[in-house]
């Protein structure tokens with residue numbers, strides 16, 4: 001073999017081991033998911049090696065005859081699924097979708113209101129993220145810890161006094177729907193546009209659960225297409241807005257912030273949109289049911305789960321305060337060794353310098369639900385977390401139990417065809 005073949009093979013070996021690790025683990029990261037066979041197939045197509053700058057049928061390059069058709073279909077499916085007037089499937093990630101909106105709608109010095117990081121806000125909406133890079137003036141909404149949501153009265157006051165050009169809503173720790181209906185009049189009164197970042201909950205919205213931002217006052221939704229929405233790592237923008245605003249946003253996409261738009265991922269997104277039209281409602285309902293039940297099991301097993309007052313969660317996410325169990329970093333590391341993959345997370349009272357050892361854990365049920373986990377498996381997950389963290393059982397022992405549990409669920413569900421989940425697909429022998 002040639003000189004560097006072994007190194008290339010080493011990368012491949014690591015990728016195989018990675019697949020195997022996830023095949024045997026309980027995946028509970030709230031921002032991840034796995035794809036359907038048909039969507040995965042799209043990622044391997046020649047679309048992934050091409051450019052199609054501009055909009056369908058108005059491109060700058062030749063060779064886009066089929067790309068145009070795929071993009072037209074993807075846009076139509078998105079408009080149908082989300083009942084939006086406009087859809088742009090070109091952003092290559094949620095952050096890119098956000099950046100496009102920021103560049104399209106806001107100029108340096110303009111004011112934007114956003115959820116605070118400590119209330120689960122995403123870094124792209126913070127001063128060191130895209131919002132800050134655009135030189136915007138940021139004001140944060142007041143957060144109500146007991147309700148784990150924005151404080152409605154104080155937020156109305158803030159919007160009326162600060163008069164932001166754009167009000168951005170939506171978080172990365174997103175337990176309960178944003179009270180858009182209660183806030184939209186205040187925004188309208190001062191002429192602010194409502195933009196909803198649905199990165200985490202896009203699949204729940206697609207399934208008609210959680211909330212329906214475009215009917216509750218939002219003009220624009222941005223999202224990642226790989227969290228509760230079980231598609232490729234990509235982004236999307238949805239609109240129910242005037243043509244001028246939409247045109248500005250689309251300029252924010254191209255030429256603003258992308259050149260190629262990962263056409264293979266866009267095709268995978270199109271396939272997933274069709275699958276969500278057929279299976280999304282059932283899937284979203286099950287994700288939320290599992291999250292609520294897992295939260296109550298963890299509480300019963302002795303953990304401090306936030307949001308108790310409102311039934312812990314209405315989404316795919318639940319949040320656990322583990323200050324008394326050794327802190328977020330320790331518990332997340334211990335669970336990883338025990339075959340349970342989740343992440344440590346800032347809780348509302350943590351300040352930013354706690355980000356390496358925050359008080360909490362964030363847990364999401366969307367991936368385990370996609371392979372068929374139900375109520376009894378939620379109970380089993382809770383038991384495994386308890387014996388690892390509270391009873392301090394050896395991680396290797398818990399890891400075996402976790403692998404046993406996982407081995408009973410082999411297929412990707414809520415999609416066309418059946419593919420073994422976490423299978424490594426070889427093209428070269």
Ligand SMILES: *Cc1c(COP(=O)(O)O)cnc(C)c1O
Nearest residue numbers: 093094095122171172199200224
């Ligand atoms: C995950 C997330 C994003 C960004 O998503 P990427 O697709 O990873 O770029 C943006 N906003 C929120 C609220 C998120 O949770």
